[in-house]
Amino acid sequence: MLEAKGLGKTFATTLPKAGRLKAVRTLFSRDRKIVTAVNALDMHIEQGEFVGFIGPNGAGKSTTIKMLCGILHPSAGEVRICGLSPQRDRRRVARRIGVVFGQRSQLWWDLPLKDSFDILAAMFRLEAAAKERQLAKLEEVLQLRDFWDTPVRRLSLGQRMRGDLAAALLHDPELLVLDEPTIGMDAAAKRQIRDHLRLLNDQFGKTVLLTTHDMDDIETLCKRVIVISRGELLYDGGLEKLRERIGLPTTVRVTYAGDTALAPGMRIGDGLTAASEEICVESALGREAAVSFNRERIGVMEVLRLLSAWGDIADVHVEEPEFEEIVSRIY
Numbered sequence: 375m376l377e378a379k380g381l382g383k384t385f386a387t388t389l390p391k392a393g394r395l396k397a398v399r400t401l402f403s404r405d406r407k408i409v410t411a412v413n414a415l416d417m418h419i420e421q422g423e424f425v426g427f428i429g430p431n432g433a434g435k436s437t438t439i440k441m442l443c444g445i446l447h448p449s450a451g452e453v454r455i456c457g458l459s460p461q462r463d464r465r466r467v468a469r470r471i472g473v474v475f476g477q478r479s480q481l482w483w484d485l486p487l488k489d490s491f492d493i494l495a496a497m498f499r500l501e502a503a504a505k506e507r508q509l510a511k512l513e514e515v516l517q518l519r520d521f522w523d524t525p526v527r528r529l530s531l532g533q534r535m536r537g538d539l540a541a542a543l544l545h546d547p548e549l550l551v552l553d554e555p556t557i558g559m560d561a562a563a564k565r566q567i568r569d570h571l572r573l574l575n576d577q578f579g580k581t582v583l584l585t586t587h588d589m590d591d592i593e594t595l596c597k598r599v600i601v602i603s604r605g606e607l608l609y610d611g612g613l614e615k616l617r618e619r620i621g622l623p624t625t626v627r628v629t630y631a632g633d634t635a636l637a638p639g640m641r642i643g644d645g646l647t648a649a650s651e652e653i654c655v656e657s658a659l660g661r662e663a664a665v666s667f668n669r670e671r672i673g674v675m676e677v678l679r680l681l682s683a684w685g686d687i688a689d690v691h692v693e694e695p696e697f698e699e700i701v702s703r704i705y
């Protein structure tokens with residue numbers, strides 16, 4: 375579906391001049407600085423996947439997305455969307471890909487929402503019947519009916535994003551590329567957008583590449599995540615593996631049938647493996663105890679086996695490290 379090989383993008387920027395008339399002097403300056411926004415990036419996304427694309431500010435995410443859509447030309451490497459080059463075959467690729475930039479709407483600000491779709495349908499030369507069919511579907515899936523006639527400028531952020539998603543999907547593309555679709559929204563609006571995105575992937579088979587700074591978006595939607603920093607690939611794989619790789623501790627909380635003899639600071643194990651001695655008792659009071667350990671070195675079942683030597687376990691709760699914290703460690 376999407377293939378990028380050795381993708382790179384450099385920008386030449388003019389170095390600002392100091393002193394009198396600096397704006398004019400900068401304008402005519404020949405002193406250039408080369409900024410490498412993306413460097414030797416490989417990406418392969420299969421049909422039907424929902425992939426998170428994350429990285430710190432200035433990592434090169436938007437630049438990559440613009441190259442994937444054909445808005446920018448790569449300085450190195452190449453992109454293929456459904457086997458086509460977005461740079462050489464921009465029109466045909468535009469039919470296969472829907473793009474949403476959360477910070478910039480593609481809807482017409484002063485027109486009722488429904489009028490934007492008339493303009494977009496004309497731009498994509500959609501037949502009237504195909505347009506009506508697709509609009510009926512989108513109206514239902516994204517629940518647009520309540521604000522169909524409202525001018526875009528009067529929509530809430532969540533409603534506007536649903537309108538923007540519909541605009542990106544009007545020509546029924548297979549691939550949906552989203553750059554910060556939940557930016558600025560409150561918790562309820564974010565939840566609703568996530569539900570819509572999940573539905574589009576699960577039930578309508580859309581392949582989704584999602585860029586966001588909201589790690590809850592990633593955790594609730596993506597099985598796979600691609601992490602870049604300073605334009606280069608840092609990680610590409612499952613969320614579970616990412617957790618293991620960073621090695622932040624997992625916590626298991628147990629409630630025993632009776633009071634526990636465990637005490638904070640104790641290390642528990644049966645001496646059979648070196649890893650078993652790494653289980654540390656974080657807290658223990660009455661019937662409750664919490665232990666932490668590195669999931670990469672020891673499994674939850676093994677930890678429970680060792681804990682059961684300290685009494686009958688009535689209840690268990692496993693807490694994975696916060697994804698937000700994991701990500702901050704790899705950036």
Ligand SMILES: Nc1ncnc2c1ncn2[C@@H]1O[C@H](COP(=O)(O)OP(=O)(O)OP(=O)(O)O)[C@@H](O)[C@H]1O
Nearest residue numbers: 385387409411429430431432433434435436437438
């Ligand atoms: N048109 C441009 N001219 C010069 N430099 C640019 C241009 N566009 C991007 N850059 C630089 O390229 C780098 C990557 O920027 P990009 O916007 O792709 O990052 P990003 O990961 O999307 O960041 P953010 O999360 O803040 O949106 C930055 O150093 C940025 O300043």
